[in-house]
Amino acid sequence: MTAQSQASLSKIFLAFARIGLLGFGGGPAMIPLVRDEVVTRHQWMDDDAFADVLAIANTLPGPIATKMPGYIGYRIGGFSGCAVAVAAVIVPMVLAMILLLGLFSRYREVEWIQGMGFAVIPVVMIMMGQLTLDFWNKSRLALGPWTSLVLGAGSGVLIYLLGIHPGWIIGALLATAMLAPEPRRKEVDQ
Amino acid sequence: MIYWELFLAFFIPNIIGYGGGPAIIPLIEAEVVGRYGWMSAQEFAETLALGNALPSPIATKMAGQIGFDVAGAGGALVAVLATVVPSLLLMLGALGLLYRYRDSPRVKRMSQWVRPVIAMMMAWLTWGFFSEGLETSGLIHTLVIGSVAALALLRLRIHPAFVVLAALAYGGLLLG
Numbered sequence: 001m002t003a004q005s006q007a008s009l010s011k012i013f014l015a016f017a018r019i020g021l022l023g024f025g026g027g028p029a030m031i032p033l034v035r036d037e038v039v040t041r042h043q044w045m046d047d048d049a050f051a052d053v054l055a056i057a058n059t060l061p062g063p064i065a066t067k068m069p070g071y072i073g074y075r076i077g078g079f080s081g082c083a084v085a086v087a088a089v090i091v092p093m094v095l096a097m098i099l100l101l102g103l104f105s106r107y108r109e110v111e112w113i114q115g116m117g118f119a120v121i122p123v124v125m126i127m128m129g130q131l132t133l134d135f136w137n138k139s140r141l142a143l144g145p146w147t148s149l150v151l152g153a154g155s156g157v158l159i160y161l162l163g164i165h166p167g168w169i170i171g172a173l174l175a176t177a178m179l180a181p182e183p184r185r186k187e188v189d190q
Numbered sequence: 191m192i193y194w195e196l197f198l199a200f201f202i203p204n205i206i207g208y209g210g211g212p213a214i215i216p217l218i219e220a221e222v223v224g225r226y227g228w229m230s231a232q233e234f235a236e237t238l239a240l241g242n243a244l245p246s247p248i249a250t251k252m253a254g255q256i257g258f259d260v261a262g263a264g265g266a267l268v269a270v271l272a273t274v275v276p277s278l279l280l281m282l283g284a285l286g287l288l289y290r291y292r293d294s295p296r297v298k299r300m301s302q303w304v305r306p307v308i309a310m311m312m313a314w315l316t317w318g319f320f321s322e323g324l325e326t327s328g329l330i331h332t333l334v335i336g337s338v339a340a341l342a343l344l345r346l347r348i349h350p351a352f353v354v355l356a357a358l359a360y361g362g363l364l365l366g
Contacts, residue, residue: 011223022247024349030247031279054293057284058301062277063211066245070278082282088276093246093256094270100240101255112366117232118326119241119361122242122335126343127242131212132316135309142302151303152310159220160314166220170206170304172296177299 011079013044016069016088023065023089030065034072044076065089192261193268199226200253200272208301209308211249216311218252228260231322243351249273327365335360 015037019101023030031054038044047054057067073085107113139148151173158164203217204210215238219256228238241251257269265357281288323332335357342356344350 001191021246022245024245024351038247052289052292056272059288059292060277060280061206061208061295063247063249063273064212065211066250066332067277067281070274071281074282082278084276086278089246090250090254090270090274093244093251094266096244097237097240097251097255098258098266100258101237104236112362115363115365116358116361117236117330118323118365119335119357120354121232121235121319121323121326122332123357124235124238124242125316125332126336126339127238128215128312128316129340129352130344132214132309132312134208135213135312137307139302139305139309147305148309149271152306152313155307156314158311161312164234165216165308167202167206167224170307173303173307174206174208174300177303182295182329190284 009041009080009084012073012077013088017092018083018090020092023058028064031068034065034068038072042071059108063123175183193264195226196257196260196265196268197272199228200257201276204249204273205276206304208304208307211247213304213308214249215252216308218249218256219315220311222256222260229256231318232326233259235319235322239354239357243354316339327361331365334364 018031019030023033035050039047039050050141053068053071057071066089069089070082074082077084083183084125092144104113106118108117114157136148136152139152143151155166155169159166160170195241200218202215203221207214207217212335219234223231225235237252237255241248241255244251250270253269254266256264261268272352296299320332320336323336327335339353339357
């Protein structure tokens, strides 16, 4: 019993460490990797169960790439399985971030190192612009351009001109979305 | 006290940030640069650049690094736990309930309604990085780096890690 759960903990660790190290491009890009390990390689769950876990994870806020390993780890290895799976995904790269940026900050006074820091700002600007477009397009497709524009511009005024914390605005929207009556046009339910 | 602030700074973005990891980036910026002033826009940009160049989820990488920067190993732990634990506990605790509502139009509506707000905050942050670029490396360099990066990332689909490396080389040679 103990030997078996020990073995599976190390298997859980290896599977999710691989996912963390290969998962370039953020959480959503990691979903196929999780499926590969969990469904195809180790057969810890079947495709239907995996699809359910994904659907449920999507109903909750927060990063998808920690909810899925956490839940799957719990299902196959209890609380320790959960902790091991989450740690395996996130800890190696958190350490890499701390080491690399720590090294960078230490030599910040050196002129050419400072130049390197300056040069990444326009790159990050493009990455953020790309995300902006991505979110705007998804929003336009789901809500239409006018509703999206009104929601975006309205919240922009509240956040940046009136200085209201974004948490209040998003919280209010979430509460309204949850409590307001459902739209009629989604007919065929159940 | 600092641990409590760190907890809040990462708990709030993650509990309202519908739409996956990237959605929480502008929310975290609002906390760590805007509200608490723990880092400058420049340092946030550096964290984000490295975060995009390395694998694994962006939200936890940023939490760990910023938490460590602010309050050492304990800070990193608090920030990462605030990012991971609340939604994971919800998922484990309310699985049946969530399963029943996974296709509910209300649940879909939640992420749909939040998205334009996040898009707006992302646009604001993009603009902030533009003016930060103007300030630190001037208009010409900002435009050169920005357009090459846009071409590489959007058109040629080159991996962000290589784009960040190329920018580092450019900056080390020309901006030092």
